[in-house]
Amino acid sequence: MIRLENVHKQYAAGRAALAEVDLEIARGEVFGIIGRSGAGKSTLVRLLNGLERPSGGRVLVDGTDLATLDGTGLRALRRRVGMIFQNFGLLSARTVFDNVALPLRIAGADAATIRARVPELLARVGLADYGARYPAQLSGGQKQRVGIARALATGPDILLCDEATSALDPETTRSILALIADLNRELGLTIVLITHEMEVVRQVCDRVAVLHAGRLVERGAVADIFLAPGTAETRALLHEDEAEATPIPFDGPVLRLTLRGDAVAAPVISRIARETGTDVAILDGRVGQFKDERFSQLTLGLSGGDTRAALAALHGLGAVAA
Structure with missing residues (x-):
């Protein structure tokens, strides 16, 4: 047009x-x-x-x-x-x-x-x-x-x-x-x-x-x-447009995970934590909507259990190092 x-x-x-x-x-x-x-x-x-x-x-x-x-x-x-x-x-x-x-x-x-x-x-x-x-x-x-x-x-x-x-x-x-x-x-x-x-x-x-x-x-x-x-x-x-979050000290890998659409409501974090025995801390995050699409963007800290497997699973979902 x-x-x-x-x-x-x-x-x-x-x-x-x-x-x-x-x-x-x-x-x-x-x-x-x-x-x-x-x-x-x-x-x-x-x-x-x-x-x-x-x-x-x-x-x-x-x-x-x-x-x-x-x-x-x-x-x-x-x-x-x-x-x-x-x-x-x-x-x-x-x-x-x-x-x-x-x-x-x-x-x-x-x-x-x-x-x-x-x-x-x-x-x-x-x-x-x-x-x-x-x-x-x-x-x-x-x-x-x-x-x-x-x-x-x-x-x-x-x-x-x-x-x-x-x-x-x-x-x-x-x-x-x-x-x-x-x-x-x-x-x-x-x-x-x-x-x-x-x-x-x-x-x-x-x-x-x-x-x-x-x-x-x-x-x-x-x-x-x-x-x-x-x-x-x-x-x-x-x-x-956004308040700057104060970084939270964390002794372990820290990743940022973005989910969109139906994936927002899927229990992916609890599933990964359960399957790998890894503790997952939510250090920061936001949940919202862009017009008709829902999203969540979370900063996660990992500790204990099979951390390597948890990292691989989160990377598979598109997570990146924070």
Whole structure:
């Protein structure tokens, strides 16, 4: 659905905002793009919705090179690409109804179409009774739901979310992410989430790419990237989001075991301990979920019994030295 081919963006002399970015986003997936401030995330968004043109390379949406579009073509593209903003972007002097109706009016929809479409959109985001209210009368989560309804007004194929939850509290963030996941599943939208929040990516994304200093340093399935990051930049991002554990002194082999899917509920540790007579201490660990896949990642210490056999069995499950 979206393809970037050797994309480069330079605003002025100095370091490029983006350099040598190659990326493919499949139709219907939820794709996360993470990185620190200044990594190039906002520049990438502006390239995807046609607000900026690359200095080099190509940005293609559904096979169309955005650099070849004239004003009419870009306006048509933007009706296919919905946008959700960090600061909601609502007009304070307009009602919720009028805020949602704005893209339809810009697109030239008639009054009857608007009267039918806006209540449908508000119902979809859980605000069926809020059309007559003003933004000042809404909570942050409700404002973002209005922003989502507005982004859906023209029936887009793609939804770009630029730090859409960073101004919200954790509970509201979860509800907005659940809504975004529902829209992906029910409407088949291709969704691109630009964020620095690791939990956002964990909850809803299928795949993720990591930007650092304008370059794409890593990409892949969310679970693969988070459980086994391949670059120093990704590991640093993950460590910022997690409390550093104080190492526990242990006199014996120490391994890190990662289990995914159905294996999480399997009694593999107790079985290995029983069969080898080895004592297994859990020194550190976490259990959680990436979208639809459960995982556990445990740091284990071994002592006594047939330690060599226990090591072999754990290595067979993918354990590595900690």
